[in-house]
Amino acid sequence: MRLRYGDVIEEKDPDDERKLVLSGGFMVPDRNSFGHTFRDYDVKSSQQKGAEEFYRINHINQTYEFVKRMREEYGKLNRVEMNYPKKDWLHLTGLIHDLGKVLLHPVFGALPQWAVVGDTYPVGCAFSESIVHHKFFEENPDYNKPTYNTKYGVYSEVRGLNNVMMSWGHDDYMYLVAKENKCTLPSAGLFIIRYHSFYG
Numbered sequence: 777m778r779l780r781y782g783d784v785i786e787e788k789d790p791d792d793e794r795k796l797v798l799s800g801g802f803m804v805p806d807r808n809s810f811g812h813t814f815r816d817y818d819v820k821s822s823q824q825k826g827a828e829e830f831y832r833i834n835h836i837n838q839t840y841e842f843v844k845r846m847r848e849e850y851g852k853l854n855r856v857e858m859n860y861p862k863k864d865w866l867h868l869t870g871l872i873h874d875l876g877k878v879l880l881h882p883v884f885g886a887l888p889q890w891a892v893v894g895d896t897y898p899v900g901c902a903f904s905e906s907i908v909h910h911k912f913f914e915e916n917p918d919y920n921k922p923t924y925n926t927k928y929g930v931y932s933e934v935r936g937l938n939n940v941m942m943s944w945g946h947d948d949y950m951y952l953v954a955k956e957n958k959c960t961l962p963s964a965g966l967f968i969i970r971y972h973s974f975y976g
């Protein structure tokens with residue numbers, strides 16, 4: 777539910793913690809006398825109210841009794857049995873796989889988010905239709921370039937994923953860092969680092 781500025785949370789439906797009963801809401805004009813839209817303020821207000829409601833429920837319910845009961849219950853560790861893989865390299869890979877996000881930091885070039893995070897996909901050939909929001913590729917200069925917009929594009933034949941250039945982001949950067957530093961992770965670990973954002 778999206779709250780508009782001016783909506784008043786009057787009471788909580790006792791049957792549903794998440795359902796808010798709104799009343800007394802009043803409509804506000806879309807623009808103020810300076811011609812500025814209220815929309816941004818609406819969103820901010822909505823987010824603030826959402827956060828405020830979270831803290832309200834949290835502060836009401838976190839009693840000494842509650843915490844004691846939860847510690848006793850969850851201290852039994854009887855919910856599920858987690859089997860941790862014995863492969864030590866996998867733990868290390870999990871720990872470092874996202875470190876390439878330092879690309880956002882000024883020291884590493886302060887790259888914009890679109891060049892650091894998000895799904896990755898092959899470039900140099902037609903963008904797969906299975907990629908989320910494929911339609912936006914229509915404005916990518918490569919979309920209409922004959923060299924790049926065929927099924928295999930610059931790749932004359934299928935030669936293994938390691939020979940395919942992926943869109944730039946934190947995956948490939950961390951892979952390059954690991955490779956150039958002669959990282960001793962097994963190839964499966966390097967593969968995880970390099971392709972963990974590849975869903976297309």
Ligand SMILES: [Fe+2]
Pocket residue numbers: 873874946972973
């Ligand atoms: Fe990642």
